[in-house]
Amino acid sequence: MITLTHYLILSGILFSLGIIGVLRRKNLLMLFFSTEILLNAVNVGFVAVSKYYGDLSGQFFALFIISIAASEVAVGLGLLVLWYKRSGTIDLDSLQMMKG
Amino acid sequence: MEKYLYVALFAPLAGALFSLLFTAQKKNVITALVTSGLLLISFVSSLTLMFAVHDGLTLHVKMMGWISAGNLSLPYGFIVDNVSVVMMVTVTLVSAVVNIYSMGYMMHDKSYNRFFTYISMFVFSMLILVMSDNFVGLFIGWEGVGLCSYLLIGFWYEKESASWAGNEAFIMNRVADLGMLMGLFLIYWQFGTFSYDEIFAHVGSVNTGIVTTIGLLLFVGAMGKSAQFPFHTWLADAMEGPTPVSALIHAATMVTAGVYLVIRASDLFSLVPEVGHIIATLGAFVAVFAASMALVHRDLKKIIAYSTLSQLGYMFVAAGLGAYWIALFHLMTHAFFKSLLFLGAGNIMHAMDDELDIKKMGGLFKVMPYTAILMAIASVALCGVYPFAGFFSKDAILASAFNGGNFYIWFTLFIGAGMTAFYSFRLIMLVFFGDKVYKKLGFHPHETYPFVLWALLPLGILSTIAGFFEHPFEEFVTKVLDKYEFSMAHSTEIGLIFLTSAFVIIVIVATIYKYAKGGFSKQLETMPLYLLLKNQYYIPKIYEEVIFKPYYALSKFAWKQIDVRIIDFTVDLIAKTLYKTGQESRKMQSGNLSDMLRWMVVGIVVLLALAIFYRPMM
Amino acid sequence: MEHILSLIVFFPLIAMFFGFVISKDSVKTFGIAVALVEFIFSIILWIGFDAGNAGFQFVEYAPLISQFGVNYYLGVDGISLFLVVLSTLMTLVSLISLNIKKDIKNLVLAILFLEMTLVGVFLSLDMILFYIFWELSLIPMLYIIGAWGSGQRIYAAIKFFLYTFAGSALMLVGILYLGYQYYLATGTWSFSIPDWHLLVLPFHTQLWLFGAFFVDFAVKVPMFPFHTWLPYAHGQAPTVGSVLLAAVMLKMGTYAFIRFSLPFFPDASVYFLYPIAVIAIIMVIYAAMVAYAQEDMKQVIAYSSISHMGIIILGTFAMNAEGITGSIFLMLSHGIVSGALFMLVGVIYDRRHTKMIDEFGGLATVMPRYATIFGILMMAAVGLPLTIGFVGEFLSLLGFYAVNPYMAFLAGTGIILGAVYMLVLYKRAFFGKLVKQENKDLKDLDKREFTALIPLVALVIILGVYPKPVLTTIDMSVKKMINLMERKALLPETKELLVRVNKVGGTK
């Protein structure tokens, strides 16, 4: 029998995969991919909780998360393209203007 | 009669304020005349009061409120009774004489006006001291005379040693005053008042232990003011001041304030004879201790200063043994002859251009006969030769020591009397007779102004005849003070008097003989005992090494090490740590996004950990 | 007379705003005029003050945040009355003595603002209002030290500000918690001091709150070992800054002890009596020693302030009317005396641009008037009877003697050590031969300096000779407060101590 715990563990594994990606990736595009993984990991968790507790709220959250992910991609990719045109690279280390 | 009291009290203040206006100006004889006049007025008022008191009057006035807080209500109150009026007369008389004398002595000083301000201020403080009807009033005068003494010792402030001596006097007095202050506090919390009458009315009902403590603490104050061991060093150094000051303050009046305090609080001290015994023992010790230092000193004024100390010891013996009227009597006679002695010394100093070494004088009798005669009178009075004043008062003290069965005290005093005779006549012989050493050194001594000598005359007369007033005096003051009963046989008393007188006269004759022959050999001066005495038992040196220097070093240490190195450093360390933390953590803000991401995740982990593991107490 | 307290508090502020449009040349005159009017107001307050009424008078009340019981609430009693007068007097005197030319306008306005905050602190009867004034007073002082100081002025100013500010933060927490406690106890919010006086707190709460308040007050006083900001602040501050700092600002701390710590937390105050007394004794002796070792005249007086504050603290914690009245009187006397002494150091600094004692010597010859005034004030500082310094010191020590004679004795050594450093300073600076060429033609006090100093010297003598009217007024309110403490006391030990130290006579 697959229980909620299984789903949550899966969600956790996916989340940590996402975090690994976020942390180790220097390529901005790949970084975006990793954030998608993070969002999806959370979505799985929400939906699973929703199912096992018979409450639809989790699904709505997942829904809104998806829409946020979509907007994020739209804006983020736009900025990325812009940056690439400026500097010719999408390496994270090239973004050092905030150095204090 | 009240107006006489106020006149006596405030005339000196008026004089001080008047001459204060002139302090910044050039020498002005008016200040001296006005202050002298006002002091004479004060003297006359005091005398009037004395006659009134003799007729049975006791004046007790409350002028106005002063301090009131909590249960304490303290007015300015003054009392004129048999004891205080004696002091008033003595103080105003001596101070008037000294003031007139100073007109000649200070003639050429550039701070002429300032001097008379201080003298009048001193007399005012001294009168407050003796006239107050409560302990705090006494303390006002007590500190006031201390201040004036400080100012007058350091009168020639350009001299380093003078201002140093002033500081020493003030600070040492403060040390003793602390003891007195503690005594006052204890009195307050026991009796709820500072007024003599109320305290002495209830003192009998208080625990003896507390009365003993009060007595001891008050006596500590008295020790400071009267320069008893171990506070005695300031008095010798106080001779840096002008000589009239030494005569007035450091011989006749202020230093006897300690004795006066014991006499004033006699109702309290007579309850605790143990304290009295301590006082008497210390007095006897100081009598010999100080006299021994006077034996070898070459400084004219310091010899007289040590003599003063020694005589104060005598007074304390009498006061400690309960013979209060004798103490007061000796205080009075001593005031006359000692101030005379000092003022005579002032004449000599003037003649010798402020030279103080008695070995450089000699044969001055030819040049200044009147001064010599006056000083000789004072010296025999001091030694206690019949019929001079000292004979009566000093013999009474010796008799009271013998009478109380304190033979060791009596014997000490007996030895002290011999020493007194020796150093007095050593001084007289070295200064007025013998070889004229001063001629070789190029001094041109001369007799002083006639009016100065006239001013000294009353003191000379009083030093001679005051002794004959012994019985009227006793009768007068024992109306307030306890009577002192001699229990020994009359024949013993006479015998004692003869014994002492004979001893003193033998010593005098021997001294005169020895010095007429050329004095002691030089070899004596290398003896250890001589050196010990000459260096004042090394006590000033010990104070210097054990107290002054370590205190300064400790202060420096407290500032440089504790304050700057430890406390301030710790405070700064906290600030610096915060600042450094900021400086270091600024590096986190590298601008590198992946670093920031990492920090973000660290933050998340920490917050999650907090959310899981932190359990609020409630 | 109805709104006189508001007038006294806000008159300097309003005048300050007008001051912005006054021209630079006349602004000092303007400042003196304002301070004079303000001083007259405070005198009117004193005259109008009913000496037979121990409670708060001239009370003004207007709700500010009524849900939380924060109100505009002013009032004056015997404890605060003379501190108000002292503040206005010292402001006036320091403005008269002012002779800085640089940015004079800003300086005068800062002083007026400072006056408002000082008076506000003493008159506030609402804790939040009090706190606002308390904190606001730091700003002008920070500015005065930082902008017109000498040497390491920025360091000193920031140290002063951060140190005192850090302390206040803790007090704010204490205030809020106490307010909450009041709410729990009564169900209504109130930050008014008279309300809090009636609040009885459990013993353990008292301990914590006492600690929170204590740190702030201890920094302000300043108590050992929180004192190190003071020498820096005094050393670098301009004369006017030192005068106001020593004369009035330090008194805020001791005033707060009397106004808050004792009546709010009677049990805790008694509980902490001995530790605090030990600190106070250390202050007295240690600061006197450090003062003796100083080479800078101003630092001597700065450390002497610490020493005197120690005696004030002792008087305060004597817990009897003698001691507390004495400590309040000592605040006044120390305010006047140390203010005047700082002014005197400023006088010599103006002439020679140095404060090092070794640079002087023999000044009495060239500046006799200066030396005389310095001498009188020095004697007041060492507590000579018939000067203002004696009364407070005597009463404070007298009061504490009832608590513990031995400690009173130790603190009493302060009168010896005080004489040591003061007399040595005087000797080194004024006595001896005039050696330095630069000192040979120093000018004696001029008219402006005389005008500033003579009133203070007069007060030193007058209040020394006849302090009674001031003392009785203070005493009444103090007795009321002690009564309150006795009624509020929870522990039997506290009651026992309060009874013991307030009783005269009997054998102990």
Added chain:
Amino acid sequence: MFEAIAFYTFSILVIGMFGVVVFSKNALYAMSALAGGMIFISGFFFLLNADFLGVVQIIVYTGAVMALYAFGMMFFDSAKDVKENIKYKKIIYTLSVLSAIFTIFILMAPIYSVKIEAIYPTMENIGNIQMIGLILFTKYLVPFELAAIMLLVAMIAGIVLVKVKMEETPTNIEVARGEK
């Protein structure tokens, strides 16, 4: 039984796919793997009876988002291997694992300690999509509209950002690069 098999299969697939995304050096591989992973995720949604969400997942992610990525990748040199210098690998893995464990712990804690009551219980007789429609247009209407506006804004932003700079000629870009 079927559920378990499906769960494990999908889990392995998803983890594998996402692992490729995270660790691959080639952007093209990574993107393809991501698209695959998304589809497998939707499998979970179907398993969990969230049909609507599963469909949305496929449409939005695989259809729209992936298309956008693919489009965006055309701007970059995607064929080449991505060069990254990664520091402090141990820290990265520790942090990731820690955060994952904590997250799970946090999520589990209320499940085991308190019984959570459903606010909008699923009803057997009404289908998932119907149900979602009901709640979405009542309770979550405002967030829904806001999400719509957000999407619109994002779309416009994306267009504007890219479009304005499109006018720049490649030479300009070269110049800009040369200056760098």
